[in-house]
Amino acid sequence: MNAVQRSYIKIHIAVLLFGLTAILGGLIELNALVLVWWRMLITSISLIFLIRRKRLLQSIDKPLLIVLVINGIIIAIHWLCFYGSIKLANASVALVCMASASFFTALIEPWFLKRKIRRLDIFTGMLIIPGMILIVNNIRFDMLWGFAVGIMAALLSAVFATINKKYVDSAHATDITFIELGTGWLFLSILLPFIWMGSVDSMNFWPVLSDWIYLIILSLLCTTLAFILSLQSLKHLSAFNANLIVNLEPVYGILLAAVILSDHEELTTGFYIGVLFILCVVFSYPLLKKTRWLSSPIE
Secondary structure, X not given: OOHHHHHHHHHHHHHHHHHHHHHHHHHOOOOHHHHHHHHHHHHHHHHHOOOXXXXXXXXXXXXXXXXXXXXXXXXXXXXXXHHHHHHHOOHHHHHHHHOOHHHHHHHHHHHHOOOOOEHHHHHHHHHHHHHHHHHHHOOOHHHHHHHHHHHHHHHHHHHHHHHHHHHHHHOOHHXXXXXXXXXHHHHHHHHHHHHHHHXXXXXXXXXXXXXXXXXXXXXXXHHHHHHHHHHHHOOXXXXXXXXXXXXXXXXXXXXXXXXXXXXXXXXXXXXXXXXHHHXXXXXXXXXXXXXXXXXXXXX
16 A cells, blocks of 8 residues: 555545544533533643644744634634534534535635635535525524524634634644644633633533543544644645545534434435535535636636
């Protein structure tokens, strides 16, 4: 087996693990805030063993540190919205909302990186709308808040991914991740007491035994290991092939949700038709990108 074949295996495993995060979020009994607090803490601790403190001090200057701190807070809020969507609706709804992140990225990147919007970005964005309408019309009314929060999670995902893309070459990827997740954890630590005091219902903070198991899998396997595998695979895969495989995350996740969480019992055929429609748009994006007229900027 050559390096390229190993890279394909690694990125598929990474994407499968990323898809599993939604399932674990549905299984963990903690609310979204406490869940994310524990996930960020455990992951940050694991990253301490992967970073080099001397390199960290030398490569991160003050302007970059400020950007990473802000991005860490954005990531924390993104995870709050993502797991909030799971708690308010279910894992399948949260995952299909995340499929819209590529559309948001296509709109945010040109503004942030100061380039023109391409026709393809507008075209695919318009194609996603019918799929979203199908989904909204085929989920229970009590899941609509979960859908709205999931869309916010996708928007925030596009924001922090765009920031990371701009600054990824400014320092080692592991160092960037450690600072961002560590900052996110500190932000939630400040937020937690105020949310706790304002909470009407009692909020469980300490995980039960099953939650500990799921949290460790979520943090060490689905975050730290998945991150390392995805980085290693990018050394031998083109950006096109990598993005195409990453688009499988909602597919893996929704299939796992149907098997493990029985989400299919709560959702209609119309919902899955909407999901299929959106996934077709997402998968066609890299292919349509090769079309010269569509990929050209709007003048």
